[in-house]
Amino acid sequence: MSKDEQQPGDRRPEARKPRGFPDKAAAVIATERSLVDSITAVYQRWGFDALDTGPFEYVDALGKFLPDTDRPNAGVFALQDDDEQWIALRYDHTAPLARYVAENWERVPKPFRRYSAGPVWRNEKPGPFRFREFIQCDADSVGVAGPAADAEMIAIAAEAMQAAGAARGEYVIRVNSRQILDGIMETAGVLDPAQRGTVLRALDKFDKFGVEGVTLLLGKGRKDESGDITQGAGLVANQIDVLIEFITSRSVTRAETVRKLANSTGMTRSGAQGVAELGEIDAILNALGIGDDAAVFDPSIVRGLEYYTGPVFEAEFLREFHDADGNPMRLGSVGGGGRYDGLVARFRGEPAPATGFSVGVSRLAAAMAATGEEKVQGPVLVLVLDKDQLADYATLASDLRHAGIRAEMYLGSSGMKPQMKYADRRNSPAVVIVGGNEREKGVVTIKDLNAGAAAAKGVTDNEAWRAERPGQFECPRSEMVARIKTIVGRS
RNA sequence: GCCGGCUUAGCUCAGUUGGUUAGAGCGCUAGAUUGUGGAUCUAGAGGUCCCCGGUUCGAGACCGGGAGCUGGUACCA
Numbered sequence: 001m002s003k004d005e006q007q008p009g010d011r012r013p014e015a016r017k018p019r020g021f022p023d024k025a026a027a028v029i030a031t032e033r034s035l036v037d038s039i040t041a042v043y044q045r046w047g048f049d050a051l052d053t054g055p056f057e058y059v060d061a062l063g064k065f066l067p068d069t070d071r072p073n074a075g076v077f078a079l080q081d082d083d084e085q086w087i088a089l090r091y092d093h094t095a096p097l098a099r100y101v102a103e104n105w106e107r108v109p110k111p112f113r114r115y116s117a118g119p120v121w122r123n124e125k126p127g128p129f130r131f132r133e134f135i136q137c138d139a140d141s142v143g144v145a146g147p148a149a150d151a152e153m154i155a156i157a158a159e160a161m162q163a164a165g166a167a168r169g170e171y172v173i174r175v176n177s178r179q180i181l182d183g184i185m186e187t188a189g190v191l192d193p194a195q196r197g198t199v200l201r202a203l204d205k206f207d208k209f210g211v212e213g214v215t216l217l218l219g220k221g222r223k224d225e226s227g228d229i230t231q232g233a234g235l236v237a238n239q240i241d242v243l244i245e246f247i248t249s250r251s252v253t254r255a256e257t258v259r260k261l262a263n264s265t266g267m268t269r270s271g272a273q274g275v276a277e278l279g280e281i282d283a284i285l286n287a288l289g290i291g292d293d294a295a296v297f298d299p300s301i302v303r304g305l306e307y308y309t310g311p312v313f314e315a316e317f318l319r320e321f322h323d324a325d326g327n328p329m330r331l332g333s334v335g336g337g338g339r340y341d342g343l344v345a346r347f348r349g350e351p352a353p354a355t356g357f358s359v360g361v362s363r364l365a366a367a368m369a370a371t372g373e374e375k376v377q378g379p380v381l382v383l384v385l386d387k388d389q390l391a392d393y394a395t396l397a398s399d400l401r402h403a404g405i406r407a408e409m410y411l412g413s414s415g416m417k418p419q420m421k422y423a424d425r426r427n428s429p430a431v432v433i434v435g436g437n438e439r440e441k442g443v444v445t446i447k448d449l450n451a452g453a454a455a456a457k458g459v460t461d462n463e464a465w466r467a468e469r470p471g472q473f474e475c476p477r478s479e480m481v482a483r484i485k486t487i488v489g490r491s
Numbered sequence: 492g493c494c495g496g497c498u499u500a501g502c503u504c505a506g507u508u509g510g511u512u513a514g515a516g517c518g519c520u521a522g523a524u525u526g527u528g529g530a531u532c533u534a535g536a537g538g539u540c541c542c543c544g545g546u547u548c549g550a551g552a553c554c555g556g557g558a559g560c561u562g563g564u565a566c567c568a
Contacts, residue, residue, distance in 0.1 A: 016559095019560085075566080075567075076568090091567085094568095095568080122567070122568090124566070124567060125492085125565095127562090130567095201566090224495095224563050225494090225495080225563045225564080226493090226494040226495040226496090226563050226564070227563095228563075229493095229494090229564095230564065231565095304567075307568060383526090415525090415526085416527060417524085417527065417528080419528095420528045421528060422528090425528090431527085431528090433526075435526060436526095437526090445526095447527075447528090449528070452528075453528075456529055456530095465527095465530075472527085
């Protein structure tokens with residue numbers, strides 16, 4: 001302990017927490033759990049097995065994110081183990097999966113199908129619905145090549161969105177192909193790898209900035225609202241035209257988009273192959289019952305950098321959500337995936353094609369909870385009116401619990417009114433009131449708080465309010481559990 | 492990371508050209524109601540005016556630096 005900390009006049013520590021790691025209240029936790037349950041049920045049904053690989057990986061196994069001297073914490077949370085090796089918290093479930101498959105290559109069945117649900121960590125600037133720890137729900141197939149596996153993943157993505165509560169038409173899976181993107185860049189004469197990266201990132205901004213913004217980013221650069229300038233890719237006008245024409249070549253139906261792309265001039269061989277793959281994916285999606293409303297081909301989808309090698313896709317929730325202040329906001333992408341044929345091969349040298357999909361559960365849950373403002377139902381509260389009857393009150397609460405009802409005996413030291421306020425705050429469905437009167441008669445008084453609140457809405461006169469005791473009734477002790485059960489079941 | 496804005500009570504904010512004891516609404520606690528959540532009335536609690544330094548007789552206000560929050564942008568493997 002340092003000298004400063006020991007000084008008697010020292011300040012108290014400030015109650016605060018690092019940003020991007022929000023405290024989660026009961027409603028958010030409940031939403032997250034139910035999302036994880038329903039999404040993993042989809043994965044399970046499609047034949048994927050659960051696998052948990054734990055939070056830490058060696059940084060070299062995780063990817064290229066060695067802690068460098070300039071920004072030691074860029075992207076990941078890394079620390080040095082006691083053997084001096086750098087380890088880092090996983091930033092997704094795919095990289096650890098690749099390591100696991102490579103490490104257990106002889107043991108795992110091929111194709112290897114597994115799902116994973118759990119927190120991942122990214123050391124980035126947090127924002128609304130962007131956290132530094134969040135739950136991802138992942139499904140991946142390793143050892144599968146060809147469009148059938150990708151089509152399956154897209155279908156699973158659609159089902160996962162529905163499992164998450166998106167109705168038909170409330171979500172869309174946007175699909176594109178890295179092969180086609182590579183082809184079109186070649187056609188446009190963008191050959192330098194670094195420049196290709198800049199171009200891809202510019203194209204990815206299409207849904208955000210539109211044709212105008214992307215044109216600026218492909219050319220000289222773009223000025224943002226604050227006046228800061230984002231460096232452009234430095235392309236000339238006719239190069240930009242080729243790329244803009246491409247990303248805007250989306251049609252209403254997948255088949256029509258494929259036809260358009262197939263007929264476009266100057267497509268390279270690998271690009272043509274990508275287009276042919278999309279055609280096959282379309283056929284399989286139709287067979288799986290995934291229509292043009294659920295999955296579209298969108299040439300402006302890019303997703304990330306070198307990681308993906310073939311078809312890529314993004315899941316978007318189209319419903320309007322609200323932030324904590326009630327302002328409407330578009331959630332954007334809540335899931336994504338694609339083909340990554342090189343990730344396992346990185347460890348092994350031999351080809352190991354793979355494709356996968358991931359849902360960002362925390363973002364979804366936060367948006368749903370903020371929008372829905374759903375309160376978790378509290379426990380039935382047994383009021384304590386006579387301190388010498390604690391054993392009796394404890395028995396009442398216990399009887400309710402034995403019947404499977406959330407119940408607690410009030411343990412504070414306040415009078416009846418604060419106890420009622422407490423029940424109100426906990427969103428309790430009912431309170432059990434037993435005082436001298438009830439004890440003499442061998443009954444309990446039950447107050448249905450929701451019914452009471454509803455009945456009291458019109459009452460403005462305090463006398464009437466007190467006299468009426470809305471939602472309140474007496475019943476024999478033997479009927480307490482049954483009567484409360486109907487109240488709890490109703491609310 | 493880069494650019495902008497902001498920081499005064501739990502929350503939302505006011506605070507005059509720099510002037511003595513820093514305010515409001517809401518919320519919270521208690522009482523009116525010795526056994527009832529709402530409403531009303533009354534009372535009360537609650538503040539290092541983000542931090543450090545400077546200018547000044549005097550700083551919540553002005554100047555410099557820092558931190559935090561927030562928006563945009565970048566990154567998002």
